Amino acid sequence: MKKFVAILSVFVLAAFVLCGCGGSFTGGGASEKKTLVSSEDITKNIEEFLGVSAGEPDGNVGNRKSTSESERKAAERLYEKYANGSEYSALGVTVLSETEFELKISGQDYASQNVEIVWENPNGKGKQVIIGASYDGSYGPYDESSLKQKATGAFESATGVATLMSVIDYVAANEAELSAKIDFDISFVFFGCGAYNSYGASVYVNKYLSANDRLDTLVMFDIDRLGGENMYMYSDETKTEHENFLRNVADSCGLAFGTLPANMPIIEGVYIEDVHYAHFGMFGDQAPFFQKDIPAIKFFSGYYGGFNLSDLEMSGTVNIGGTEQDTYTNLKAERPKYAEQGSDTATLIIESMLSSGFADTMTAARASKSDYTFWTKPLWAYLTVIFAIIALCVLLIVIVKHFEKKYPFVPQVKRMKIAVFGMDYETKNDEDIFIDIKKTGNPFDGY
Numbered sequence: 001m002k003k004f005v006a007i008l009s010v011f012v013l014a015a016f017v018l019c020g021c022g023g024s025f026t027g028g029g030a031s032e033k034k035t036l037v038s039s040e041d042i043t044k045n046i047e048e049f050l051g052v053s054a055g056e057p058d059g060n061v062g063n064r065k066s067t068s069e070s071e072r073k074a075a076e077r078l079y080e081k082y083a084n085g086s087e088y089s090a091l092g093v094t095v096l097s098e099t100e101f102e103l104k105i106s107g108q109d110y111a112s113q114n115v116e117i118v119w120e121n122p123n124g125k126g127k128q129v130i131i132g133a134s135y136d137g138s139y140g141p142y143d144e145s146s147l148k149q150k151a152t153g154a155f156e157s158a159t160g161v162a163t164l165m166s167v168i169d170y171v172a173a174n175e176a177e178l179s180a181k182i183d184f185d186i187s188f189v190f191f192g193c194g195a196y197n198s199y200g201a202s203v204y205v206n207k208y209l210s211a212n213d214r215l216d217t218l219v220m221f222d223i224d225r226l227g228g229e230n231m232y233m234y235s236d237e238t239k240t241e242h243e244n245f246l247r248n249v250a251d252s253c254g255l256a257f258g259t260l261p262a263n264m265p266i267i268e269g270v271y272i273e274d275v276h277y278a279h280f281g282m283f284g285d286q287a288p289f290f291q292k293d294i295p296a297i298k299f300f301s302g303y304y305g306g307f308n309l310s311d312l313e314m315s316g317t318v319n320i321g322g323t324e325q326d327t328y329t330n331l332k333a334e335r336p337k338y339a340e341q342g343s344d345t346a347t348l349i350i351e352s353m354l355s356s357g358f359a360d361t362m363t364a365a366r367a368s369k370s371d372y373t374f375w376t377k378p379l380w381a382y383l384t385v386i387f388a389i390i391a392l393c394v395l396l397i398v399i400v401k402h403f404e405k406k407y408p409f410v411p412q413v414k415r416m417k418i419a420v421f422g423m424d425y426e427t428k429n430d431e432d433i434f435i436d437i438k439k440t441g442n443p444f445d446g447y
Helices: 002-019 039-050 069-084 086-091 144-148 154-173 175-181 199-208 211-215 241-253 287-291 328-334 338-354 358-367 378-406
Strands: 094-103 108-119 128-134 185-191 217-223 230-234 296-302 414-417 434-437
Touching: 039 069, 039 154, 039 328, 039 338, 069 086, 069 094, 069 108, 086 108, 086 154, 094 199, 108 154, 108 199, 128 154, 128 199, 154 175, 154 185, 154 217, 154 328, 154 338, 175 338, 185 199, 199 287, 211 217, 217 358, 230 241, 230 338, 241 296, 241 338, 241 358, 287 296, 296 338, 338 358
Parallel strands: 128 185, 128 217, 217 296
Antiparallel strands: 094 108, 108 185, 230 296, 414 434
């Protein structure tokens, strides 16, 4: 029986390794969670952005479909807030820029808008940090029927917008403290057309940032989809210095951010150049920056504990992101953690920028970026998987052989006395005749 349990344990362990487990989480290094931006701040800003009122419980901003008039009005609302609000006068430049592009599948021209607010640090040394979030809705891009639906993109992407707005509020209210502690500028960008391959972010980094601007960008933070099961941060397929820095800060502040588990659902295709697969950590406005060798980190929520592609937001619930159910009413009822997660994300970004060694680490991260494109090409990826399977099989054989040696197989043999006419069956003597019965109903008898 011991050997059976040993073999079973090996197979359970192998299944555990193959299926993977949830990523590790930060937050254990502090007895109390640090908060620089409150959950109430996140709620206030999301309601302001969506235009929530007693008569409009889901807001009046519309679904903000990519390239639609609703999206343009949302951009203009953001521009007016930061260009004319007296509380933001210290922030400096506010720009509403057009991002025109041609959609290849239809051959038609479309236009979207980015809104950029720049805090020009009086003690800046020419470097900058970019913090961004898409403000358009992801329900029904280029589908005119979606204009009739009630979706307002509350989960995806207003939660990211509200978090970015809260970071801007903090910077505006603490401008003197920040300028005394950091030596770089901060650009806040609300990207349009994020639902279609992050076009707003792509145009921004490729058209509006010069080569020198890209070199002077320390890091880009992207915020999206808050309110899911857990919060995650993602920077690259390998460990990076900038993500490690933020994880150490998160741990010291008691903020829980997970790493992506080994069993993330993989999607075939090239979303990031030279990487011949994709997963949900790669999708977002950070991708165009990553492709220009700018250190980038994406903050997002979800449930990534298994292979089930349908459980992207919370385990055991129906997704609301990208559907007509993505309203503020449903967000509050079904994704109530959005405000706390927004608070944690804003706090982590601010605390990281204020931490000693931030600029140096971000600069070093650019220089130490791993070039793993050779290993992500399909042939080598397949060979790596095959090799891993073979190695696992060899390991299992070695383990089984070890237990076979430790617990040798000793079959239980039963003996049956043959009854002979004229002999006393019950009395034992040297002339008794026995036969061995080796076949049993259970192959593990005797263990």
